[in-house]
Structure formats: structure tokens, C-alpha cells
Amino acid sequence: MYIRFNCLYKSDLAMHLSWYKQPFGEKTHLISTIYKLTKVLHFTMSLKGNPASQCKQQGINHLSISDMKSSDSAKYYCGSAHSNVHALDGTEPSAIKQESGLMSANVGDTVVLHCLYKSDMAMHFSWYKQPFGEKPHLISTIYKYDKGATFYHEFKDNPRFSVQSSKGINHLSISDMKSSDSATYYCGSAHSNVVEFGKGTILNVKGSEFNSKTVLQQSVSESVQPGDSVTLNCTIHTETCAAGHSVYWFRHGSGESHPGIIYTHGDRSDQCENSPEAGSPTQSCVYNLPKRNLSLSDAGTYYCAVASCGEILFGDGTKLYIHGGDIQVDMRILVLLSIIRTGALLCCLTILFIIYLIRK
Numbered sequence: 246m247y248i249r250f251n252c253l254y255k256s257d258l259a260m261h262l263s264w265y266k267q268p269f270g271e272k273t274h275l276i277s278t279i280y281k282l283t284k285v286l287h288f289t290m291s292l293k294g295n296p297a298s299q300c301k302q303q304g305i306n307h308l309s310i311s312d313m314k315s316s317d318s319a320k321y322y323c324g325s326a327h328s329n330v331h332a333l334d335g336t337e338p339s340a341i342k343q344e345s346g347l348m349s350a351n352v353g354d355t356v357v358l359h360c361l362y363k364s365d366m367a368m369h370f371s372w373y374k375q376p377f378g379e380k381p382h383l384i385s386t387i388y389k390y391d392k393g394a395t396f397y398h399e400f401k402d403n404p405r406f407s408v409q410s411s412k413g414i415n416h417l418s419i420s421d422m423k424s425s426d427s428a429t430y431y432c433g434s435a436h437s438n439v440v441e442f443g444k445g446t447i448l449n450v451k452g453s454e455f456n457s458k459t460v461l462q463q464s465v466s467e468s469v470q471p472g473d474s475v476t477l478n479c480t481i482h483t484e485t486c487a488a489g490h491s492v493y494w495f496r497h498g499s500g501e502s503h504p505g506i507i508y509t510h511g512d513r514s515d516q517c518e519n520s521p522e523a524g525s526p527t528q529s530c531v532y533n534l535p536k537r538n539l540s541l542s543d544a545g546t547y548y549c550a551v552a553s554c555g556e557i558l559f560g561d562g563t564k565l566y567i568h569g570g571d572i573q574v575d576m577r578i579l580v581l582l583s584i585i586r587t588g589a590l591l592c593c594l595t596i597l598f599i600i601y602l603i604r605k
Contacts, residue, residue: 248313252306252323262306265322273322273442279306322380343432343443347495351451355420358446360432361413367434370415372408376428377491377552384417422450427557449557463549466564469539477534477563479549482527490553492532498545541567
């Protein structure tokens with residue numbers, strides 16, 4: 246199968262054109278860059294040798310991908326830059342440490358998103374907000390030797406947003422949380438012509454009007470053995486939105502600080518049924534997450550979440566128990582007890598033999 250993503254630009258200032266790929270639940274990766282004047286096209290290591298091409302005509306920057314594979318499923322972004330700035334493609338070791346996974350807060354709360362960096366070369370630091378189903382938006386930038394951050398767009402002159410920056414840290418604080426703050430937040434750093442992103446933190450703000458009009462139903466728990474298969478279900482009753490909705494699955498394993506995203510469904514109208522009541526905007530949708538050949542590492546709590554109109558709502562979660570873990574623990578205990586019993590028996594026999602020799 247062949248597909249082409251179209252991208253048009255009108256700016257005469259843009260000199261470098263690029264494409265980015267964002268796999269579901271991951272940070273953005275650079276695919277390709279092209280310099281406007283030389284028409285020299287560069288693909289990143291992850292795409293070198295792949296049948297991808299890029300148009301090189303004035304005003305367009307189309308990306309073509311043939312022989313599509315399942316790993317090509319992602320969001321694709323077209324970008325332009327006035328100077329030679331591009332993002333790392335994800336194969337290099339990251340100098341940014343950002344809390345990944347899900348973080349929840351209530352309307353009115355204050356949240357601090359942490360970002361740590363180890364690079365001495367990075368000179369500029371930034372924060373980006375990506376509302377669900379939308380492109381990333383720049384929140385702030387700060388130069389390494391400046392004391393205050395510069396905010397952009399709707400974040401400019403907004404006292405709810407502030408940045409704490411010093412050597413090795415670039416934390417973003419959001420106070421008086423609102424439902425519109427629900428999004429994925431990325432920390433970024435830049436040096437020379439390289440921009441690097443953190444893994445992203447998904448922020449879920451509870452208590453919004455959307456939350457009150459949407460109901461998620463999940464089974465409480467599932468118990469299986471290693472090697473078994475199971476299908477987790479999620480039923481959503483919600484009012485329809487012109488932008489549609491997307492469904493995400495998260496897993497929170499033992500010892501993990503935050504749940505991490507593992508799968509996403511796009512807006513699939515064939516999985517939904519409208520309410521039989523005339524004029525009702527309510528839909529009922531059923532989504533499934535099949536899990537095959539389960540192992541102990543699959544145990545945890547699986548959360549279903551629906552994102553619509555820039556907001557997201559999470560279900561209560563389904564706990565998946567893998568009973569093989571308990572069996573293995575019991576077997577280790579039995580083996581240990583058998584060794585102790587055998588050792589005690591040998592000691593008793595040795596003592597009895599010594600007593601027999603003394604009396605004889």
C-alpha cells in the first residue's frame with residue numbers, strides 16, 4: 246500500500262523543512278530534513294533504506310511511504326524552520342529525564358511537572374503542550390543564563406503557568422488547574438542545531454463537565470495463568486463531539502510510579518451505537534484490548550481512557566492477575582523447606598550415630 250502526506254508552506258523565510266513521526270504514546274521522532282536551496286534530503290538512521298521519499302518542489306514538502314507496515318502507525322507532522330534546527334531521532338541516548346506516564350489532578354489543584362537534564366551543552370530549554378488529538382504547542386522557552394522564562398500564545402501573561410529553572414532542572418508549575426489543562430506535556434532542550442524531547446507526561450484533570458457527561462465501564466478484575474489469552478473490555482457512554490473521540494489503554498505495573506500508555510484506538514464509528522431516544526446526542530461504544538500468551542510481566546491494572554474535545558476521562562481500571570507468580574513463589578518455599586528438613590534429618594542421624602559410637 247502507498248500513501249502520501251501533503252504539506253504546503255508559504256513562508257519565504259523557512260529554509261529547512263522536516264517531517265516528524267509520533268508513535269502512539271511516545272515522543273516525537275525526526276524522520277527527514279531537507280535544505281530549501283540545495284534540495285539535499287537527509288533521512289534519519291531509523292528510516293535509511295526504507296522506501297520513503299520527499300517532494301522537492303517550491304512550496305511543497307510531501308512525504309510518501311510505500312509498502313506500509315504496522316509499525317508505520319503514528320501521527321506525522323510537517324515542520325519548517327528559519328535556522329538549522331532539528332530534533333533527535335530517538336536512537337541517541339537522552340540527556341533529559343522527564344516523568345513519563347499518567348499524572349492525575351483535580352480542578353483547582355497545583356501540579357509541578359519535573360524535568361531534569363545532564364547535558365552541559367544544552368543552552369535553551371522549553372515546554373510544549375499537546376492537547377489530545379492536536380499538534381504540540383510551545384508554552385515557554387528559557388536561555389540557560391537567564392533568570393526568567395518567556396511564555397508564548399495563550400500562556401503569555403498567564404499567572405497560572407510558571408517555570409522553575411536552575412542548573413540541571415527545568416520544572417513547569419500549573420496552578421488553579423482547569424479541564425483544558427488536560428494534555429501531554431513535553432520538556433525540551435536545545436544546543437547548536439539539535440532539539441531533544443523528554444518522554445512526555447500525560448496530565449489528566451478530573452472534575453470537568455465532560456467527565457460528568459461520560460461514563461466508562463470496565464470489569465473489575467481478570468485472573469489467568471501464564472500462556473493464557475484474555476480480552477479486556479471498555480464500554481463508553483458519552484455525548485458525541487464534532488471532533489470525535491479517541492480511546493487509550495494504560496497499564497500500571499507493580500513498582501511503577503505512573504501508568505504508561507500501551508495502545509490507542511482512533512475514532513471508530515463502527516464500534517459505536519447512537520441512543521435510541523430521538524434527538525439524543527449520547528453514544529455507546531465498546532472497545533477491546535486482546536492480550537495473547539500472557540506472562541508475569543503483563544500483570545497490573547489496565548485503564549481505559551476516552552479523549553474528546555480536548556479532554557480525557559479514565560475508567561476505574563481492570564486488575565489483571567497472573568497466578569503463575571504465586572505458584573512459583575510457593576514452589577520456591579517448598580524447595581527451601583525440603584532442603585531445611587533434609588539438613589535437619591542428616592544432623593539428627595549424625596548425632597545419633599555419634600552417641601551410638603560413644604556408648605559402644
